[in-house]
Amino acid sequence: MGDSALDQDPTLAEIRPLAQSLRLGWSKRTGKGFFLRAEDFFNFIRRNKEMEKTFDGYIEHFKDDARVRGYMEGNKRAINARYGRDLNDFSHGEGFLEFAKSRVHPGGLYLIDEPEAALSPQRQLAFALFIFEMAQQGCQFIIASHSPIILSVPQAEIWRFDEFGLETVSYEQLEHVSFTRNFLQAPERYWRQLTQED
Numbered sequence: 001m002g003d004s005a006l007d008q009d010p011t012l013a014e015i016r017p018l019a020q021s022l023r024l025g026w027s028k029r030t031g032k033g034f035f036l037r038a039e040d041f042f043n044f045i046r047r048n049k050e051m052e053k054t055f056d057g058y059i060e061h062f063k064d065d066a067r068v069r070g071y072m073e074g075n076k077r078a079i080n081a082r083y084g085r086d087l088n089d090f091s092h093g094e095g096f097l098e099f100a101k102s103r104v105h106p107g108g109l110y111l112i113d114e115p116e117a118a119l120s121p122q123r124q125l126a127f128a129l130f131i132f133e134m135a136q137q138g139c140q141f142i143i144a145s146h147s148p149i150i151l152s153v154p155q156a157e158i159w160r161f162d163e164f165g166l167e168t169v170s171y172e173q174l175e176h177v178s179f180t181r182n183f184l185q186a187p188e189r190y191w192r193q194l195t196q197e198d
Contacts, residue, residue: 011039032108038117041096048079093123100130106137116147124149148177 012019055076062068096118104110116124128150131141135153145151151158152171160169171177183190 032105033110035111037113093119104134108139110141112143128153146176148180
């Protein structure tokens, strides 16, 4: 999804040994799906813009050849047609949601890393609802998230990774949930502790 192929992406170097040790298995194969990190979405938008500029260059170069020019114009229109308009015209969170809604299809497998980085709290809830609705249509999502909002998707199976290993936990057992709840109930208490002079 991002700027470079996964096997060449330098930001993934640290997790390659883990990736080489894992093998995916499923009872029902699917050709639909993707792996997406929040930062990949920026790269995706930038790459689309670069493609549009490339098409513009061809359109100018072949301005006297209606057949080639028409083909290039059609390709340029197709980039944005999927989203209704240029993804740069949306706010970042709106663009991310439009991207997800246009790319997620029933029966697919989607691996998403920290989608909350692109989303306001309201957009996180909209994304969580979208995930819930698509799961009802046979999609499977594996999402790494710290967001209590995204983690609240009904019937989600939550796994916690820490220094002690891997275990399933309930929503209420999550540190992010209890911390966020406690902070929102009394933010001034946290700020008093943080700004207290010794």
